[in-house]
Amino acid sequence: MVNTTTTTSTTEPATVALSPCEHDANISYCDNPPSCEYDVIIIGAGVAGAALAYAFGTDSRKVLLVERDLSEPDRIVGELMQPGGIQALQKLGLEDCIENIEGITTRGYVVCQKGSIVNLKYPVNPATGKPFVGKSFHHGRFVSNLRKACDNVKGVTIVQGSVNTLIEVPLLDRVVGITYTPTDATTTSTAFAPITVVADGGASKFRKSYLDKEPVGRSQFYGFIIKDCPLIAPNNGHVILSKIAPVLMYQIDPNETRVLVDVPNDARQNFPGDIKSYIREQVLPDIPESLQAKFSESLETERLRSMPNRFLPSSMNTQDGLIYVGDSLNMRHPLTGGGMTVALWDVVHLRNLLSKDTVESFYDTHLVLAQLSSFHWVRKSRASAINILAQALYALFSAEDDPDLKVLRQACFDYFQLGGTCITTPMGLLGGVFTSPLLLMYHFFAVVLYGMLCFLLSSAGPVAFVCNLGRAASVLWMGCKVFLPLLWTELVS
Ligand SMILES: Cc1cc2nc3c(=O)[nH]c(=O)nc-3n(C[C@H](O)[C@H](O)[C@H](O)COP(=O)(O)OP(=O)(O)OC[C@H]3O[C@@H](n4cnc5c(N)ncnc54)[C@H](O)[C@@H]3O)c2cc1C
Known part of the structure; x- marks a missing residue:
């Protein structure tokens, strides 16, 4: 249902006594679903929001997608899609969105340091026998294609407008819709649905209301x-x-x-x-x-x-009627270009867990919340591997003054030069196609041990070797200080 009213614009949730969908505060779900025109409202048609609108729309859900600016985005973010992101696009049937936009196939990375270069290729895809590839492109062209794909889905209504508030029914502790100002209107509109998805990006103005974590940069x-x-x-x-x-x-x-x-x-x-x-x-x-x-x-x-460049550990979606996805839920340093991969896999998981076959009606709030709990755990492995890798690599690659971090940074570079799985496994993790944080931990500490070994072997004689043992222990301690808090954060978030 979409109503036009004038309301005050604030990011605090607006409250209504009972939404049009609610008739009795004692029932756990709406007993009159047709009174809401939409099954789901999505705030933001960026990477996550547009892909999710498409996924829900093609599953015969009625979707209202509200985007504050539908012109082609012109941003410096989200320009390199890792192979894992391409896999997610394929699963969603959206792989065409990275075609015909003059994108460039990427086969891996080169890392350059003081005149030395190491070439890191993505691993071979066992399904095809060919190496995985990524794609780099103009972000805006990709997002425009996602929006066009949504536009072609019957159940998706796209509106250009800025969402002002979430509407909450305090009695039920449930979010039931939004207030928004369409671009071509002076008055504020309201829309109601059993689920509202917040996909308004890293600077989300709706995060504070229901999540207790804030991004740090x-x-x-x-x-x-x-x-x-x-x-x-x-x-x-x-x-x-x-x-x-x-x-x-x-x-x-x-x-x-x-x-x-x-x-x-x-x-x-x-x-x-x-x-x-x-x-x-x-x-x-x-x-x-x-x-x-x-x-x-x-x-x-x-x-x-x-x-x-910010870091935001994820949170479990526990608020009745509300789902956070994409950068509003979880962010990591963009050094490894993992954000779109995480966001698109989140869309794949949400589509599967909230499919019509599994959750016939989004008014079944108990089932929706149970599926969102599964979402939290099912996404964790890949998202954690990408998050930890991004944060840990950034710590090593921004080692300005710390001598132990400098040893680790050099060790990382030298480790890559060993070739074989010292390249392919880290690159599989970076590419979002290997998803085990334990595999990441193995390679991270292999780098640390390699760094300690190289450092000790560079000692000029046995006396220096013994003296350097203390320093090697300090490098190990630094490795633990970088990695373990990140692992812990992922485990408890
Ligand atoms: C500098 C930088 C470089 C990056 N490079 C890469 C990279 O190479 N590869 C990669 O995978 N990831 C990269 N990322 C991360 C990636 O850009 C994000 O993870 C991804 O864009 C998240 O998608 P999203 O849909 O959550 O948010 P966004 O893509 O930011 O989309 C949010 C949308 O919500 C809309 N919106 C916001 N508020 C409202 C409102 N109130 N009402 C209506 N609409 C609203 C916005 O207009 C926008 O369209 C980078 C990030 C940064 C900071």
């Missing part, structure tokens, strides 16, 4: 485009380990290469000049020589934009 990505950049290894993402923090580069169409420079908040605050001077002085010298001229020129001429 240590750095920003500053992004710009280089035209016709002579990349070291075309069809590969480039990770450049600069003195302070990593730089990412990957082609997003045949002529344009995205550059993302990680700028830690502390380093930025301590630097006296503007951001361009910072990048010129602190980052440019570590860019491989063959790329420096183009990098430097584009820094001056192209638009420079920034986005915060």
Whole structure:
């Protein structure tokens, strides 16, 4: 049901005594479902919201998808889809959305450090016998295709408008709908449904109302485009380990290469000049020589934009009538490009767990909440592996001053140079196609032990070796300090 009224705009949940769907506070689900026009309202038609609208719509649900800006997004996020994300798109029947947008096939990454390079390929897909591939593209073109796909589904109604509040029935402790302002209207509208999905992204304004976790960030990505950049290894993402923090580069169409420079908040605050001077002085010298001229020129001429890099552990969806998905639920540092993979797999899980065959009516709140509890656990393995890897790698790759972290960073680089499973397994985890956090733990501590070993073997003589034992123990301790809190956070969240 969509009503037009005027209400005050605030992010606090609006309350109604009883929604049009509720007739008796003592019943656990609505006894008159047809009085709500929609089965589900989705706030935000980004990666997660649009994919979920499509998934529910093709399962014969009636969906209201409210997006504040339906024009093609122009953002510096979500431009490299890992193979795991492509798998999820295939499961959803949305793989065409990354076709015909001039995207670039990515076969892996090259990591560059002080003139040395290591090439990390994705592993072979046992189902096809060919290596997994990812795809990089203009984010906006991909999201526009997702929205077009939704537009072609009969049950999905897309409205351009800004959602102002969630509507809650305090008596039932249930969210029953939204208030929103359509772009072409001056008055506020209301819409009701048994489920409202919050998919409004990293800066979610509805997270605070029902989740107790807040994102934390240590750095920003500053992004710009280089035209016709002579990349070291075309069809590969480039990770450049600069003195302070990593730089990412990957082609997003045949002529344009995205550059993302990680700028830690502390380093930025301590630097006296503007951001361009910072990048010129602190980052440019570590860019491989063959790329420096183009990098430097584009820094001056192209638009420079920034986005915060944040970490948000997930939470279980326990609020009656409400589901958080995508970045509103869970975020990690974008260094490993895992956000869309997590979001799209969440959509796959939600589609399966809340399918019409399993949950005939979304008014069956007990069953919906039970399925959301399963969702929390079923997503955990892949999401945790991606989250921990992103946060741990960032800790190692932004090892500015800490000598133990520097040893680990070098060990990581050297470990990759061993080749074989020292590359394919970490790359399978990064690509979102291997999903075991224990496998990640194995390789992380293999890096730590390798670092300790290399450090000890570099000792000049037996006396130095004995002296270095203490330092090696300190490196091990640092490895534990990086990894174990991340693992613990995933276990308890
Ligand atoms: C710098 C950076 C680079 C990244 N690079 C990658 C990458 O290469 N690969 C990768 O996989 N991930 C990457 N990510 C992460 C990825 O972008 C996100 O995980 C993904 O976009 C999350 O999708 P979402 O649908 O949750 O949010 P979004 O894609 O942000 O979509 C949210 C939508 O909600 C709409 N909205 C917000 N508020 C309202 C409202 N009140 N009413 C109506 N609509 C609203 C917005 O307009 C938007 O369309 C990156 C992140 C950052 C910060």
